[in-house]
Amino acid sequence: MSYCGIIKGYWKESVAYRSEFLMSVLIVPFRFFILIIIWSAVYSNSASDSIGGYSLSSMITYFLISSLVFTFIYDTIAEELEKEIKKGNFLVFLLKPFSYVKLGFLKKIANRSFSVIIEVIPILLLFLLFFRKYFVMGEIGFFTISVLFSFVISYFIYLLIGMIAFWLINIRSLAWLMSFGIQLSAGLYVPIDLFPPVIRSFFNFLPFQYITFVPTSIYLGKYSADLSAGFVSSVFFPLLIQIMWIFGLFVLTIIVWNRAKKRFSGVGA
């Protein structure tokens, strides 16, 4: 079976849940409505029209773009792997000619490419329909490259979380807790440059900001495409760090995966 055939199969699986996707799309305008009210109240009470370097429009656009990026890279591999291990069904994957790591990634491509059509684009269109004046047009080229890198980074991170199930079996709550930490330090709830410096410095040691914060910052033009200001402040620097994280997480995944597989007994519950 070809890679395309596998992706096609998973695509059909995703289509079965289209009503679930659509319901979440319908909630989004309401969420943004509340978010705009909250931030408008904050900005109107502030002496400056910029908070942490964000104008009201760029703040709202930050939340739009980061939520779209997160929708695109959203991963369920941790929960799925835990379920397969718990039920003992993981055995089936050991018999297949493709490794679980590869299949999981192909499934993510299928599932998320479907979500672009049924979630990302409708959410963007609804936002433009209702809240156009808060939308800031940004850098698309480097942003797209960065999002593709974040797609891979997030896959390895959630796969590593899922692999904990080889040791602990039941990781549902732990996965929730870790996902919360990831989303917080990825800047999904608040841009991480608004956090106090101590917390920000801590986040800098983690790969999570490269999932949503960095691509969104690239979109908002926080990095220059011009090398004359120095490599570190250019857009090429975060992209290079993303590549390094992909490589580091890939190596870590292979090491942990090879050890984890040996722990699987195939019994299930």
Added chain:
Amino acid sequence: MTSAIKLWIKSALIHIAFRMAYRGEYFISLVSMFVLELVGPIFTYIIYYNSPGFAGWTFYQVLLLQGIFLTVKGFSFMSFMGIVWHSNITLQRGEFDLTLIKPRNPLFMFICQSFDAEDTAKFIGGLLLSLYAILHIPAVSLSGLLIGIVAMIFGVGFFFSLALFFSSFIFRFIRSMRVYDVLEAIAMVGYYPKSIYPRFAGTLFTAILPIFIVAAIPAKAIFGEVDIDILISAVSVIVLIALGLYTWFSTIKKYSSAGG
């Protein structure tokens, strides 16, 4: 009434005992439940760290509002909100018949079966957050506190009406997993002071979908500001509960037992 309370407590204890069988996982789950609810307070902290925040509200006043919200939400989710999730599971398996044959009111039995041991963390966490905030707020009167508690009880009533409507919705449209997203979207409104909302939204969320009775109105009462909003929202909650009960009982009459 006494036997009903005994039955509910017994059911709650069974749920907790069941979860305690995997106490490590249960403990992590409790922590997760509480931590996940901290998004609002963290968001508020960041707002106040970078700006003067909301006009007329100090950081600790907003924190108290959010603590109250978490307390009411935690109590509601722990006690009866599980009927929404339970409706999904029970109907998919076609098991609601088991509830109907028991010698008690089916809604009461459904509530007993739906106790959520995990959400105790939200409730306790909400209480602790409120207590922490209240210690930083000067001049809180006892009368204000009592009025605030009464308003919170109506807040619980509001969540109860939502539980009835969402459960009825699931009875009609089996497998509606995303209703929780709708619920969370509505809840998002209640996390912030009423004064930040435009007039039409203020009226909507006070009189028609009175989410402000959950925390915004009780918090104001605790600060000594009591106005007509509390009365309007209380009446609205009573109407919503009556409508919710009517909807729920008329919906279960159409239950087919087929599963889905």
